[in-house]
Amino acid sequence: MFQLGKTIVSEEIIENDFVCNLSACKGACCVDGEAGAPVEDEETQVLHDIYEDIKPFLRQEGIDAIEEQGTFVKGWDGEWETPLVNESECAYVTFSDNGTALCGIEQAYNAGKVNWKKPISCSLYPVRIKQYQEFAAVNYHKWHICDDACSLGKELQIPVYKFVKEALIQKFGEAWYAELEQVAKDMYR
Incomplete structure (x- = not known):
């Protein structure tokens, strides 16, 4: 250290x-695990504010999870994170025709609908930041x-x-x- x-x-x-090898893993980090993606305090408001703009890019299962749980949730560790669908994949995930997990937020960003790409924790992965x-x-x-x-x-x-x-x-x-x-x-x- x-x-x-x-x-x-x-x-x-x-x-x-x-180097992410999406063709090999199919975006497993967005689907596997026990929690959603970490969300920083200031990002919670962004998720809330852009939800209606990204909603058309999401799957119905994701929309249902977000509308039931909220645009972000408090995890078991007391930190903010993205909600999950069936305690599995991130509610913001979509899937390509070949089954690769994609980020609905990033798709909205790429389409020019929002000016925020995704939570910084997603862009940083495999680096994780723990704020003390x-x-x-x-x-x-x-x-x-x-x-x-x-x-x-x-x-x-x-x-x-x-x-x-x-x-x-x-x-x-x-x-x-x-x-x-x-x-x-x-x-x-």
Whole structure:
């Protein structure tokens, strides 16, 4: 672990390789698991505000879950997250003709209907951020359903932090990311 400003960062985001391999996993991270995608406090209002604009992009099962549970829910850990359909897939997920999970929010964004792509936690994955009172922990979340992404990342030699560069900059800023890059260079001299 090392510190960058008010973050404590795991070396694993530098040491491990990762590139999403959607053709192999079919978006399993949006379907498997015990909870919805983490949603930050300020994102709860965004989800509420854009719901009607993204609704046409969602499946009926997702709409039903959202209208029953809300646009976001409090998880077992007390944190906000997206609601689930049948305690399984994210309520905002849709499926392509070949069964690949897609994000209905992102589809609305790509169609120009909303100006918010999706929760930052989704863009950051496999990096997970845990906010504490004095700092944020930046960790790598290893999950067996992403083994193909790890293999592809290794083949392409792309470390986790480079794969999620845009999301890390969105979350922490350009200067923070530049410091992270310097730490990575120093680690592998």
